[in-house]
Amino acid sequence: QVQLVESGGGLVQAGGSLRLSCAASGRTFGSYVMGWFRQAPGKERDFVAGISRNGVTIYYADSVKGRFTISRDNAKNTVYLQMNSLKPEDTAVYYCAAGRSYTSIRSYDYDYWGQGTQVTVSS
Numbered sequence: 449q450v451q452l453v454e455s456g457g458g459l460v461q462a463g464g465s466l467r468l469s470c471a472a473s474g475r476t477f478g479s480y481v482m483g484w485f486r487q488a489p490g491k492e493r494d495f496v497a498g499i500s501r502n503g504v505t506i507y508y509a510d511s512v513k514g515r516f517t518i519s520r521d522n523a524k525n526t527v528y529l530q531m532n533s534l535k536p537e538d539t540a541v542y543y544c545a546a547g548r549s550y551t552s553i554r555s556y557d558y559d560y561w562g563q564g565t566q567v568t569v570s571s
Contacts, residue, residue, distance in 0.1 A: 450474050450546050450560050457542060457565030460534055464569070468529040470544030470562055477525040481551045483558055484518060484529045486540035486567075493543070495553040497529060505551050512538075534569045541566050 456468040468484070483498040497518035498507045506518055517530040527544055542565050545558035552558070 450476065450480060452544050452546060452560055452562035454542065454544050454562045454565040457567045459568045459570065462534060462536055462569055462571050464534050465530070465532045466534065466567060468531065468542055468544075468565060468567075470527045470529075472525045472527075472546065474525070477546075478522040480546040480548060480560075481558075482518075482520055482527040483545045483547065483552070484527075484542060485545060485555055486538075486542045487564075488540040491540075493555055495555065496542070498551045498553060499527065500551045507551060507553055509553075531567070534567075536569045536571045539567060539569050 451473040452470050454470045460466055481500055484496040485493050486496050487493040495509050499518045499520055503520050515533045520527040544562045546560040547558040
């Protein structure tokens, strides 16, 4: 089992940047694929980015391609989401997730979730 704790959220103006971090407990972080999802008020939880165990395979939602970058440091048990050129529509609670199967864009393929961190982008 793995526990996930997100950090780095906050309030930023449109066009600004934030870097989210997700720290995982345990010594098996490298055996999990990792993903970032987000949920805006009244909306479903949407896929943002996913990364394979070795960081080679990466997926992005079309809405964030070219602006967001997912990365991981297995030595530090941490996955990151660098968010640039933020837009008001990026406002949401951002969740990281760990999966035991394969890199996926589907939330139900992930087994463990963090508590989320709020990102608010003002116009």
